[in-house]
Amino acid sequence: MSDKQQQKPILYSYWRSSCAWRVRIALAIKGIEYDYKTVNLLSQEELNAPEFVKINPAKRVPALVVNNGEAITESLAIVEYLEDIHPENSLFPKDPVKRAYAREIALHITSGMQPLQNSSVLKFLNTKEAGSGAKWAQHWLTVGFGALEQLLAKHSGKYCVGDEVTVADLCIPSIVYNANRFNIDLTPFPNVKRIDSNLAILPEFIAAIPDNQPDAGLNA
Amino acid sequence: MSDKQQQKPILYSYWRSSCAWRVRIALAIKGIEYDYKTVNLLSQEELNAPEFVKINPAKRVPALVVNNGEAITESLAIVEYLEDIHPENSLFPKDPVKRAYAREIALHITSGMQPLQNSSVLKFLNTKEAGSGAKWAQHWLTVGFGALEQLLAKHSGKYCVGDEVTVADLCIPSIVYNANRFNIDLTPFPNVKRIDSNLAILPEFIAAIPDNQPDAGLNA
Numbered sequence: 114m115s116d117k118q119q120q121k122p123i124l125y126s127y128w129r130s131s132c133a134w135r136v137r138i139a140l141a142i143k144g145i146e147y148d149y150k151t152v153n154l155l156s157q158e159e160l161n162a163p164e165f166v167k168i169n170p171a172k173r174v175p176a177l178v179v180n181n182g183e184a185i186t187e188s189l190a191i192v193e194y195l196e197d198i199h200p201e202n203s204l205f206p207k208d209p210v211k212r213a214y215a216r217e218i219a220l221h222i223t224s225g226m227q228p229l230q231n232s233s234v235l236k237f238l239n240t241k242e243a244g245s246g247a248k249w250a251q252h253w254l255t256v257g258f259g260a261l262e263q264l265l266a267k268h269s270g271k272y273c274v275g276d277e278v279t280v281a282d283l284c285i286p287s288i289v290y291n292a293n294r295f296n297i298d299l300t301p302f303p304n305v306k307r308i309d310s311n312l313a314i315l316p317e318f319i320a321a322i323p324d325n326q327p328d329a330g331l332n333a
Numbered sequence: 334m335s336d337k338q339q340q341k342p343i344l345y346s347y348w349r350s351s352c353a354w355r356v357r358i359a360l361a362i363k364g365i366e367y368d369y370k371t372v373n374l375l376s377q378e379e380l381n382a383p384e385f386v387k388i389n390p391a392k393r394v395p396a397l398v399v400n401n402g403e404a405i406t407e408s409l410a411i412v413e414y415l416e417d418i419h420p421e422n423s424l425f426p427k428d429p430v431k432r433a434y435a436r437e438i439a440l441h442i443t444s445g446m447q448p449l450q451n452s453s454v455l456k457f458l459n460t461k462e463a464g465s466g467a468k469w470a471q472h473w474l475t476v477g478f479g480a481l482e483q484l485l486a487k488h489s490g491k492y493c494v495g496d497e498v499t500v501a502d503l504c505i506p507s508i509v510y511n512a513n514r515f516n517i518d519l520t521p522f523p524n525v526k527r528i529d530s531n532l533a534i535l536p537e538f539i540a541a542i543p544d545n546q547p548d549a550g551l552n553a
Contacts (some may be wrong), residue, residue: 152438185434187441187445190439194433210405214405217405224409224440224444228443228445228449252457258402262390
């Protein structure tokens with residue numbers, strides 16, 4: 114173990130954040146101990162605090178602070194970093210094409226689906242027209258789940274890509290949680306439902322759910 | 334060279350696609366020969382053609398077809414794949430934290446900025462209210478460039494992360510192109526402007542610009 118790994122990293126998180134959730138699963142799978150620091154995403158004061166803006170200029174969670182002050186943001190960049198420094202319990206298939214499929218599914222969710230229904234976008238829409246955020250989220254989630262279902266039909270086994278948990282699977286619970294939040298009927302997406310159920314019983318996934326975080330219930 | 338690399342990959346692209354643009358730069362830097370196949374993003378017929386939906390269920394470009402039929406989508410998944418099979422002319426710093434910064438900047442642009450102003454989103458908005466797409470794009474681009482500028486202030490040298498071209502730099506030209514398209518004043522973002530200028534003179538970046546593609550001018 115290198116010197117770098119001997120300091121506990123600090124995860125800036127919020128229990129309901131989709132993006133922090135993915136990183137919490139990765140940390141659990143890798144067995145990495147960390148300190149949990151809550152950022153209240155509903156507090157403009159906390160988001161705009163100079164100390165936090167220095168850590169993440171985009172004013173979002175997650176951020177992982179490592180090596181006594183180096184802040185890494187963007188969930189998939191953090192997951193790749195964790196893989197680089199802790200290759201054990203790998204989240205990336207060995208075969209380059211399968212590895213590409215795992216990243217493709219992760220990116221389809223994190224770039225193609227999640228950004229269109231994150232809280233700042235919905236807030237912006239609701240300010241212009243009350244209630245328009247939910248309709249917007251429903252539209253883009255449904256479009257995105259349609260493509261996700263087809264990707265999973267091509268590549269999945271027990272999990273998103275074959276029978277091993279990969280980076281793609283880290284992105285499933287939070288997008289399904291959002292689907293439920295916006296009353297999306299998942300019946301037309303049987304592979305999504307099946308894989309979400311398979312993941313939901315794994316201890317590392319259970320450890321990472323919002324309700325099991327130190328700040329669970331904040332603003333609820 | 335393995336058998337897999339002996340077949341020319343096929344890039345499904347559209348000259349003005351931000352996402353295909355990134356992959357074209359990576360292919361040029363890696364010196365990989367490929368066949369260029371145009372997908373007319375303004376043709377519903379082409380996007381919904383069963384042959385294309387099979388390649389990319391999300392009905393977007395880019396897609397890279399390798400090994401006689403394996404289709405990889407999502408620009409950053411393709412770039413990571415190209416790095417995996419062609420590690421020479423690396424687009425990823427050796428140091429794990431710097432590598433994380435390069436991915437973080439790439440993801441900030443591709444997940445945090447681009448999805449909110451891609452063509453399907455703007456079309457959806459304009460259908461509801463003529464002209465609303467441009468205002469929306471301007472709002473989110475400005476927010477995104479603010480954070481990008483601060484990330485670059487922390488990590489950049491001649492390019493986005495230090496003095497070597499990385500995956501982060503692949504994402505700069507297209508987001509600056511979009512800024513110009515929506516009349517965003519880049520004066521408040523001097524690092525973005527500076528790095529874009531440094532990249533604009535590199536032959537591999539010149540080869541990848543929209544005007545130098547076989548389908549340049551389509552729908553113009």
